[in-house]
Each structure stands twice: as structure tokens, then as C-alpha cells.
Amino acid sequence: MERRKIQLIAGTTYSVSLPKKWVKKNSLKQGNEISIIEKSDSNLVISPRSFKEKKLNEISLNVDDYIGGEGNIQNLSPILFACYYIGIEKITLFSKEILSKNIKTKIRKTLLNMSGTEISYEDEQKITIxxxxxxSKIEFPQIIYRIGILIEYSILNLTKQLNINEIRLNENEIDRLYHLAAKMxxxxxxxxxxxxxxxxxxxSLILSYFLMSKKLENLSDTIYYLSEYINKNKTKTDNKKIFDFVRNEINRGVKYIVWDHLFIFERIGGEKLDNINELISKIKDKSMQRYFEDIIRYxxxxxxxxxxxxxxxxLIRKGFL
Known part of the structure; x- marks a missing residue:
């Protein structure tokens, strides 16, 4: 890192000299134009080349290039999500042939998990999304807060009279929120x-935020699978202590994310966790036992x-990151 002092020229212009090595390394000469970009954190980024900021706002994709000769439509969802994640605002899917009913259905089902999307145009050969x-108005901690609330609702549903339709609705919304979190x-x-x-x-926080979001979705999926298992087999479950433990821990973690991180978060462990694992080990239904083991692992x-x-x-607060 190099330091430079700001100079005032002719009483009106502020000037900072560039490092000589950097100028030579980039073959710059007097009169060359460079780019200066101000970031949201007030830092300036200096580029040795003048350029216009490029942004991919729209894309047009031939679905025939992605479904293969056998008409495998499974690639469509990941591709749509990839476009969604990087901020493309207009996605056109077309085919030289007629878009099949299966392709259109797959697209619509995928859009259910893409917040803020709509089909603006459709004909036999083309769909525009x-x-x-x-x-700019979406806050990541609020997404996590909403996911946490929905998981709590599903757990409470399981501890009382099971309403499988409500849990299915919660699961669908959590999937949608996860993809929104991944996008942000x-x-x-x-x-x-x-x-x-x-x-x-x-x-520095991005990787941990992503992994946490994914594990929250995994935990939600497992609660959903458990509820479907209980509903299908008409199984009675007397595991309120385990459910209450999971619900309280989810609530504790989500509150930490939403609030300022003023202290080191304390991970579960010790006697409390040992007691929960012991309760799980005593569950006679082995399938149900595995579901609970997965929930605790996530x-x-x-x-x-x-x-x-x-x-x-x-570390960020102390200025190290």
C-alpha cells in the first residue's frame, strides 16, 4: 500500500499523484485517460483504462442449445436461476421449433421460486420474462428473519395438530426466499x-451468509419431509422437547443476524445438546430418528x-477487514 497527500492546485483543484511504478506498468503517458469509480463505502477505484461500466440487463437464449437432443428440460431451471442471480432483468427463451408444453410448464414452475418475475410475452416459439x-430495497437480514419465522411456524404446526397444507405453503415460500437470498x-x-x-x-461475510442460507433451506426441507412422512403414515410424534429446542435455537440465531453483531455467537453444545441427542436416540421409528438427526446436524x-x-x-469493527 502507498500513501499520497492531497494537493490543492490554484485554489480550486484537488490533486493526488499516481505511483510511478503503476503508471509505467500500465504504459500510461501524459494525456492518457483513466477511470475513477466511487464505491458505496466511499472508496475510489482507479482503473488504467477508460471504460464504460458494462451491465448485462437482458439475454436471449435458444432453449434447443440447453435441452439436448433427447429433450431433457432439467437444465432450464439452473440456467434461469443463474440469469436471475446475476441481475439480468429481461430473459427471452426461444426455439426454432415450437416450445413444447413440458418446456413452458418447467419455466412457469421455476418462476414460482423467482421473486419479482413475470412473463411479459409469450407465443408458440418464445417466452419473455x-x-x-x-x-436496492431488499435487505438480506430480513430475508433470513422471514425464513426463520416460517421454519418456526412449521415446527409449531408439527407439535400441535398437523396441517400438511400449511407446511407445504411454508416450504414453497422458504424455497423462494432462499433463491432471493442467493440472488442478493x-x-x-x-x-x-x-x-x-x-x-x-x-x-468477508458473503461466504458464511451463503452457507448459512443454504443450511437453513436444508433444515426446512428436512422438516417438510418429516411432516410428509408423519402425514402419510399417520404417525404420532411425542417429540415436543426436540422441536422446542430446534425452534428456540433457530430463533436465537436469526435474532443475532438481524441485530448488530456486538458479541461472539455461542454455538450449541454441552449437556443441552447431549440431552437432545439422547432423546433422538430413543425414538423407535428409525426413519423419524434419521430426520431428527439431520435436523440437528443442519x-x-x-x-x-x-x-x-x-x-x-x-475483525471488521476493529478495522482489520
Missing amino acids: RVLLDK ISLSLIDSNILDSSKIKNN LKDIEDEIVNISFYSQ
Whole structure:
């Protein structure tokens, strides 16, 4: 790192000299134009080349290039999500032939998990999708808060009279919120303004936020599978202590993410966790036992990432990151 003093020229212009090695390395001469970009954190980025900031706002894709000769439509969802994650606002899918019913159905089902999207045009050979989301108004901690609330609702549903339709609705919304979280994380990597407005704030936190989001989705999926198993087999479950433990830990972790990270988060462990594992080991239904084991495993993974977030936040606060 090099330091430079600001100079005032003719009483009106502020000037900073460039490092000589950097100028020579980039073959710059007097009169050459460079680019200066101000980031949301007030830092300036100097580029040795003058350029216009490029942004991929729209894309047109021939679905025939992605479904293969056998008409495998499974690639369509990942490709649509990839476009969604990087902030493309207009996605056109077309075919030289007629778009099959299966392809159109697959597209519509995928859009259910893409917040703020709609089909703006459709004919036999083409579908145009618009993403109408205002990215600058979406805060990542609030997405996590909503996911946490929905998981709690599903757990409470399981401990009382099971309403499988309500749990299915919760699961669908959590899937949609997970993809929205992934989108905001992806955009934060490429746009410092989104990094700031999303309340992620620092690149050092991005990986842990992503892993935490994914494990929350995994935990939610497992609760959903457990509820379907109980509903299908008409199984009675008397595991309120385990459910209450999971619900309280989810609530504790989510509150930490939403609030300022002023202290190191304490991961579950010790006697309390041992007692829960012992209760799980006594469950006679082995399938149900495995579901609970997976839930606890995902819960520990989530809290590992929250510990990381709390540690990185301390370093950020001290100016090390």
C-alpha cells in the first residue's frame, strides 16, 4: 500500500499523484485517460483504462442449445436461476421449433421460486420474462428473519395438530426466499452498492451468509419431509422437547443476524445438546430418528456459520477487514 497527500492546485483543484511504478506498468503517458469509480463505502477505484461500466440487463437464449437432443428440460431451471442471480432483468427463451408444453410448464414452475418475475410475452416459439425487483430495497437480514419465522411456524404446526397444507405453503415460500437470498449474495459480489443496501456490508461475510442460507433451506426441507412422512403414515410424534429446542435455537440465531453483531455467537453444545441427542436416540421409528438427526446436524452447521459471521464482524469493527 502507498500513501499520497492531497494537493490543492490554484485554489480550486484537488490533486493526488499516481505511483510511478503503476503508471509505467500500465504504459500510461501524459494525456492518457483513466477511470475513477466511487464505491458505496466511499472508496475510489482507479482503473488504467477508460471504460464504460458494462451491465448485462437482458439475454436471449435458444432453449434447443440447453435441452439436448433427447429433450431433457432439467437444465432450464439452473440456467434461469443463474440469469436471475446475476441481475439480468429481461430473459427471452426461444426455439426454432415450437416450445413444447413440458418446456413452458418447467419455466412457469421455476418462476414460482423467482421473486419479482413475470412473463411479459409469450407465443408458440418464445417466452419473455421480466424481473421487476427493486434490488436496492431488499435487505438480506430480513430475508433470513422471514425464513426463520416460517421454519418456526412449521415446527409449531408439527407439535400441535398437523396441517400438511400449511407446511407445504411454508416450504414453497422458504424455497423462494432462499433463491432471493442467493440472488442478493451474488449481486453483492459484483456490485458494491448492493453489498451496502442489502446490509451484507462486507465481502468477508458473503461466504458464511451463503452457507448459512443454504443450511437453513436444508433444515426446512428436512422438516417438510418429516411432516410428509408423519402425514402419510399417520404417525404420532411425542417429540415436543426436540422441536422446542430446534425452534428456540433457530430463533436465537436469526435474532443475532438481524441485530448488530456486538458479541461472539455461542454455538450449541454441552449437556443441552447431549440431552437432545439422547432423546433422538430413543425414538423407535428409525426413519423419524434419521430426520431428527439431520435436523440437528443442519442446525449445528447453521450455528457454525453464525459463529464465523460474529468473528468476522469483530475483525471488521476493529478495522482489520
